[in-house]
Amino acid sequence: MSNLLPTIGLEVHAQVKSRSKIFCRCAVEFSNKPNINVCPVCMGFPGAMPSLNSEVVKQAVRAGLALNCEINIVSGFARKNYYYPDLPKGYQITQFKKPIAERGYIILSNKKRIRIRRLHIEEDTGKMIHDQDEDTLIDFNRAGVPLIEIVTEPDFESAEEAVDYMTRIREILRYTGVSDANMERGELRGEPNISVRKTSDSPLGTKTEIKNLNSLKAIEKGINFEIDRQSKLVAEGFEVASETMLYNDKKQEVYPMRKKESASEYRYFIEPDLPDLVLKEDFVSSMKGTLGELPEVRRERLIKQYSVSRDESWILTSEKTLADFFERSVANTGAGKRIVNFFIREIPALLNEKNVDAEKLLFTPEDLNSLLREIEREAVNLNSAQTILKRMAQTGESSEKIIRDLNLRQTNDEEKVKQLISETLAENQKEVERYRKGEEKLFGVLVGFCMKKAKGSVSPASINKHLKEMLK
Secondary structure, eight states, rough: TTTEEEEEEEEEEEEEEOOOOSSSSSOOOOOSTTTOOOTTTTTOOTOOOOOHHHHHHHHHHHHHHHHHOOSSSEEEEEEEOOOOTTTTTTTTEESSSSSSSEEEEEEETTSOOOEEEEEEEEOOOOEEEOOSSSSSEEEEEETTTEEEEEEOOOOOOOOOHHHHHHHHHHHHHHHHHOOOGGGGTEEEEEEEEEESSSTTSSSSOEEEEEBBBHHHHHHHHHHHHHHHHHHHHHTOOOOOEEEEEETTTTEEEEEEEEEEEOOGGGGGGETTTTTOOOHHHHHHHHHTTTSSOHHHHHHHHHHHHHHHHHHHHHHHSSSSSHHHHHHHHSSTSOHHHHHHHHHHHHHHHHHHHOOOGGGGGGSSSSHHHHHHHHHHSSSSSOOOOOOOOHHHHOOOOOHHHHHHOOOOOOOOOHHHHHHHHHHHHHHHHHHHHHHHEEEHHHHHHHHHHHHHHHHHHSSSSHHHHHHHHHOO
């Protein structure tokens, strides 16, 4: 069983950032009130005609370019026919034979190239809700929400590679503004296709698909469970059925949802109410200019510009808002190791604690920049800087005001420093005598006493320098 090789492909559905749905003017918003963002078009009433949202086209082209795809100047729409309670029209408008983009790729952390077969535009379905009384309710607010579907070739060999790919897709979509890609809101969903075989030369096995995985952990666990399930079947001499599966996170299992349909069972045909989508070359070129700096390019630049490690660059670029916040915060500083380390240690922890993006903090990058400059010139020490930062996050007050109110500015007055050390030595005569008799490890203890008495008003370097001289 352990010798079987998995082969995995991924279909990724991403909700396109747009104020209205793909074929009507109904609002796209995450609402707790069901069935309020609906109209005759997205509900599939007879005679209602779809009209393509141009913003969705721009976003799809932008995504295709960011994923190294070829953009098709002419693409078309089709009806994908199947009956399911959350599909009000009884069919889904999508792209079939000619998608808007195809033949792209993404490079993983292990340098492996994952081929993207196609990227196409389509509408989302509604949402089925199973309540406690075991009734099934349907919310059609999502019906007609604009999606792009990104389909890979079967290039993944592990769940870890699939998670790496999803992480990169998510950050690219966020950096380019194509999608907010919040997985917990269903704005980014992964659907892996999985099969196993004995050797790399063997024919591909029968594949199954796991539907609607909306977290990285679910994708990893779902794939691994399905690999294990299929491997056990093959090892015991059973055939793997071509099925669509669901992953139950609470029960930690995958189970069949329905027989996996083939393309012919969907009875695709050209969408009669929409013409072909024809793009102009200069429109595609203009979209290239809107991409901005993509995550991997930015990582490489930060490594060179700020001498950060590869791991640190991943932290700094994990969200575009955080990377922007960082670069504005360290502007006009030396951006030395102390400054960068302070940012990496404190700001992501603060964002996690408050569960917000960098742009939602009560202080601005310019406010943080003032504090970082104080650290750089050793006007405040790192312990004091932590205190200042926490108060900035709580109140939105400037670092200057907090330093003044809490009297945290470090003095450069040598006479004051010497006076503080003299008082400390006088208060700790036993430790001083033991140090002078050869217990050199007590130097650190005396530094600590001085720091405690200084309450952040003197730099450790200044205390170390003068204490050594005064103990001779």
